[in-house]
Amino acid sequence: MEIKALQAKATQIRMDLLQMIATAKTGHTGGSLSNTDILTALYYRIMNIDPKNPKAEDRDRFILSKGHSVESLWSVLADRGFFPREDLATFSQFGTKLIGHPNNKVPGIEMNTGALGHGLAVGVGMALAAKRDGASYRTFCLMGDGEQAEGSVWEAAMAGSHYKLDNLIAIIDRNRLQISGSTEEVMGLDPLEDKWAAFGWHVVSIDGNDMKDLVDTFATVPAVAGKPTLVMANTVKGKGVSFAENVPHWHHHVPNELELGKALAELTAALELYEQKGEVR
Numbered sequence: 001m002e003i004k005a006l007q008a009k010a011t012q013i014r015m016d017l018l019q020m021i022a023t024a025k026t027g028h029t030g031g032s033l034s035n036t037d038i039l040t041a042l043y044y045r046i047m048n049i050d051p052k053n054p055k056a057e058d059r060d061r062f063i064l065s066k067g068h069s070v071e072s073l074w075s076v077l078a079d080r081g082f083f084p085r086e087d088l089a090t091f092s093q094f095g096t097k098l099i100g101h102p103n104n105k106v107p108g109i110e111m112n113t114g115a116l117g118h119g120l121a122v123g124v125g126m127a128l129a130a131k132r133d134g135a136s137y138r139t140f141c142l143m144g145d146g147e148q149a150e151g152s153v154w155e156a157a158m159a160g161s162h163y164k165l166d167n168l169i170a171i172i173d174r175n176r177l178q179i180s181g182s183t184e185e186v187m188g189l190d191p192l193e194d195k196w197a198a199f200g201w202h203v204v205s206i207d208g209n210d211m212k213d214l215v216d217t218f219a220t221v222p223a224v225a226g227k228p229t230l231v232m233a234n235t236v237k238g239k240g241v242s243f244a245e246n247v248p249h250w251h252h253h254v255p256n257e258l259e260l261g262k263a264l265a266e267l268t269a270a271l272e273l274y275e276q277k278g279e280v281r
């Protein structure tokens with residue numbers, strides 16, 4: 001998919017996930033909106049995946065370590081054909097497989113996540129297995145910035161560089177908010193890029209809501225032989241819905257009918273812009 005089509009797709013995914021959260025009356029809205037562009041770039045352009053053969057040995061692996069923002073992932077997986085789109089309406093209902101965090105009974109999910117801080121360690125294992133098997137797949141792991149307060153992230157970071165896992169790409173959704181406010185107030189992280197570089201990673205800092213930046217960056221990984229890559233994706237929490245952007249409360253705020261209507265109207269307008277005028281930003 002070209003950049004314009006990817007931007008339009010991300011907008012549609014945002015609409016789907018808002019609808020899903022409003023129907024279920026539960027969900028993590030802000031973090032799903034902030035990482036929608038990252039998932040769209042990976043699932044529609046970058047990763048080697050086949051929805052018809054979700055366990056193919058050479059598939060690229062993806063771990064959503066910030067498992068709470070699963071709504072964007074369910075929307076993407078449904079749209080890519082891993083399961084029927086109608087299933088999205090069952091999100092968080094009794095008996096559904098589409099629960100509030102990634103569930104590996106669903107095709108396309110590699111690992112159950114939700115307790116923050118565990119995804120990268122498993123990603124290190126997958127990347128190490130690929131090296132030892134002589135396999136060519138890459139492992140992508142998306143973390144939150146609030147998640148960086150978990151000590152286990154840094155143990156995994158150490159192991160990733162120790163084993164020279166240049167087939168491992170960690171991404172941080174750097175939206176500068178976590179559950180209860182600013183990351184820098186709750187547990188200061190900066191200078192976060194320097195910390196990852198000191199742990200032996202190749203660090204790239206980009207605009208994580210800019211499709212071209214995302215695609216250009218992911219297309220060049222692994223960038224440095226013998227080093228894992230850390231993509232610092234600077235994003236806006238609540239991206240795409242003006243009144244949700246950078247508002248801490250939207251971490252798990254469920255849009256009411258009025259808010260849903262306004263949000264869908266804004267996104268519809270954005271979609272028309274992408275489709276008619278061919279805007280790239």
Ligand SMILES: Cc1ncc(C[n+]2csc(CCOP(=O)(O)OP(=O)(O)O)c2C)c(N)n1
Nearest residue numbers: 031068114115116144145146147177178179
């Ligand atoms: C180990 C653990 N502690 C606490 C939580 C509760 N929790 C869910 S989301 C969240 C905030 C995460 O913030 P961040 O990683 O920045 O995610 P984002 O801003 O992308 O939503 C917390 C503390 C959790 N899921 N796991």
Ligand SMILES: [Mg+2]
Nearest residue numbers: 145146177178
């Ligand atoms: Mg955050």
